[in-house]
Amino acid sequence: MSEKASLDEEYWEHRYRQNRTEWDVGTITPPLKAYIDQLPNQDLQVLVPGGGNGHEAEYLFRKGFHRLHLLDFAAAPLRNLKERVPAFPQGQLLQQDFFSLTPNQYDLVLEQTFFCALPREMRPAYARQMHMILKPGGKLAGVLFSEEFAAEGPPFGGTALEYQAYFEPYFQFNVFEPCRNSISPRQGRELFIELERRERPQFIA
Ligand SMILES: C[S@@+](CC[C@H](N)C(=O)[O-])C[C@H]1O[C@@H](n2cnc3c(N)ncnc32)[C@H](O)[C@@H]1O
Numbered sequence: 001m002s003e004k005a006s007l008d009e010e011y012w013e014h015r016y017r018q019n020r021t022e023w024d025v026g027t028i029t030p031p032l033k034a035y036i037d038q039l040p041n042q043d044l045q046v047l048v049p050g051g052g053n054g055h056e057a058e059y060l061f062r063k064g065f066h067r068l069h070l071l072d073f074a075a076a077p078l079r080n081l082k083e084r085v086p087a088f089p090q091g092q093l094l095q096q097d098f099f100s101l102t103p104n105q106y107d108l109v110l111e112q113t114f115f116c117a118l119p120r121e122m123r124p125a126y127a128r129q130m131h132m133i134l135k136p137g138g139k140l141a142g143v144l145f146s147e148e149f150a151a152e153g154p155p156f157g158g159t160a161l162e163y164q165a166y167f168e169p170y171f172q173f174n175v176f177e178p179c180r181n182s183i184s185p186r187q188g189r190e191l192f193i194e195l196e197r198r199e200r201p202q203f204i205a
Contacts, residue, residue, distance in 0.1 A: 003119030007154065009073045009097075012117075016052075016076035023113045023155065024052060028059040030181040031143050031192055032112055036060060044107040047071060047133070049098045050114025054081035061088055069106075073097050099125060103132045111142030111193070116155035123158075123166055131170035134197040140171065141194040143179055145186075160191060169203050171195035 015021060028036075036056070042064045048057045049071045057070035058081060071094040072078055078093045098114075099122075115126060130140050148157040160176070167173070172195065179190035 003121060007117070007119050012072075012074040013076055016074055016080075021052070023117075025055065025183060028055045029112065029143075029183050031179050031190070032056050032110060033059065034181060035110075035141055035192075035194075036063065036065075039065075039108075043067060045105065045135070047101075047106045047109045049109060049111075050117060051077075051110075052113075053077045054084075056110055056112065057081060057088070058085050061085060068092055069094050071096065071098060071101075099129055101129070101133045104135050105133050107135055107138050109134065109138070109140045111140060111144065113143075113155060116145050116153070116157065118154075118156075120156050123162075127166040127170050131197055131201065136197065136199060138197045139174070139194055140167075140197075141175075143182070143186075143190045143192055145189055146178065146191045147189050163191070163193075167195055169201045170198055172198060 036059060044065065045067045046060060046065055047069050048054065048060070051057055051070045051072055054070045054077065057068060060068050069092050070078065070081060073096060075095050078095055082088060082090065082093065109130060115123070118126060134140065144163060145155065145157045146160060148159065149155065173193075174196050175192055175194040177192060178188070179192040182190045
């Protein structure tokens, strides 16, 4: 079976139901927290895609970022967020495929262990879709793994060079560097990124 066929909604729902959620740190991680803490504007329209149990969304919501969507195609983690934070508006919990989002909606998208969970064949589509759903001047920020993994994914690793090939046509690289405040199991194994949407994609012939 292809990665795309096997890593579907059912696969992820099953993992949540079986509590096989090794990626879930149980709280917001330091790189995302530090990034959010320096944002000057709480009116931003923010998306946390493949956001799972929603620790980043919870943190944003409690900080007053109320124009916020948590998206995941598994239902269980969205229910978990709603149980922890009953005031989180149901309409801002999107149970749908990231690739079905429509254009020009968000000022900021936060990435953490979503890209690495996707079938590798979806990576070019991820970059294209991010460009499409961001508004002009919008940003994609967060963490990406910076090494290949020996074990079978997900998570699937990757390299800076590979990421540049996907993202450079669509984004200017404001920050793209080794992450300095990763959680200890991920130390030295992550990049922190802040990529700014190009007005028009630039493909070099
Ligand atoms: C490894 S988990 C990471 C969850 C969260 N970002 C975290 O750090 O705890 C990947 C998540 O992406 C979701 N997911 C995978 N493919 C998706 C897609 N195409 N659309 C929406 N969600 C997706 C899964 O259901 C899962 O919750």
